[in-house]
Amino acid sequence: MFLSNHAVFASSDLDQVRGEVAKVFCPHRLDLAGDADLLSARFNSVQLGSVRVSYLNYGADVHIEPGDLDTFFLVMIPIAGRSLIRAGDEEIVSTPSLASLPSPTRHLDMRWVAGCPQLVVKFERTSIERSLEQMLGEQLDGPVIFDLGMDLTTGWSRSWREMADLLVREAERDDGLTGHPLAIAHLENAMITLLLTMQRSNYLERLTAPRPPALPKVVRRAMEFIEGHAHLPLSTTDIAGAVAVSSRSLQEGFRAHLGLTPMAHLRQVRLARVHDELRMADPARTTVTTVAARWGFLHQGRFAAQYRGRYGQPPSETLRKVSASGG
Secondary structure, three states, rough: OOOHHHEEEEOOOOHHHHHHHHOOOOOOOOEEOOOOOHOOOEEEEEOOOOEEEEEEEEOOOOOEEEEOOOOOEEEEEEEEEEEEEEEOOOOEEOOOOEEEEHHHHHHHHEEEOOOOOOOOOOOOHHHHHHHHHHHHHHOOOOOOOOOOOOEOOOOOHHHHHHHHHHHHHHHHHOOOOOOOOOHHHHHHHHHHHHHHHHHHOOOHHHHHOOOOOOOHHHHHHHHHHHHHHOOOOOHHHHHHHHHHOOOHHHHHHHHHOOOOOOHHHHHHHHHHHHHHHHHHHOOOOHHHHHHHHHHHOOHHEEEEEEEHHHHHHOHHHHHHHHHHHHO
């Protein structure tokens, strides 16, 4: 069971189950669709930045009808079993290899069979729409509507699922990354960007259309912005918004003039900040993991490889040299 250290409730009382789940998501219809004796609901949930990750299992066959979600998007991933998901005029049978992604403006109606616990990732509608507007460089002319089915067997969606699993693992640890807002925001931005650029939607064609690259002076302003704000949870859309161009134009400008992406440049800046901190730190009070996480490096093996490639030594050696030299 996921997130057992963030239990919200366990109950066999249908009214209590309905009410407690509604507090986290929204008011909804919840009816038993099979043997009432099987109802043994468990709900674990944790808020991580503006993302909420939950484990929900009803135990019994249930009919759930939230209607329009209105203010949030959900990605629902069956851990086992299957569920019938209807959203607007779309219908899928969701399984561990096919997640569902209902959009807020599509009437949602679901039937979860017994033995279908689900991992549920909730994104605020404002976060999705704001990111998309920044990526497009213009205001939306209508709500975002994703395809309902999200195939978890494709390369990008497997990566997305791994990021969701990373959120869960870190939330389950007392000393995890949940205490590092920059790291959590980095994950959230990556998950939203993947959804917007890879999951089919009514905006995907416009989002992936060729854009002229940003001018060199715009790229320089973006680099200055990154230097001054690298400690914040930045995404490409944040950087593009700061210099008043679309994310696509900024991406193309960085590739044309620097040969890398805005996020790759941001990683270089943050890597330098980690290096500076390690050189100045007290090894008795500081760990490489803590400093790396503070600057948004979530995967320690990948971070160590990047650090060694840049500075010719592992980060732990930089920290030890401080002690050896007496500071």
